[in-house]
Amino acid sequence: MLLIRCPYCEEERPELEFRNAGEAHIARPTDIASISDEDFEKFFFIRTNTKGIVYERWRHVHGCARFFNAVRDSVSDKFVMTYKAGEPKPTKLPGAGK
16 A cells, blocks of 8 residues: 655555645636636646656645645656645755755
């Protein structure tokens, strides 16, 4: 079973307690009613879908119910790290030697 660390509960819990909420660090429109159809499509449907390291939003639905961000390798499905919502995208990843 895959374990995911909640940065708020500070525990590793089974993946069944969590839900993926899509790509992290997406700039959300301030006035969605005024954006063009093309920009609306880009915001809601177009994602990077990178092979390798991805930045995602997750929610601990069967725990604290809070949203957080995760760095995950989409090839191995391994979680590299998790961090609280609102924190900047990490520039150095654990174990990356950078």
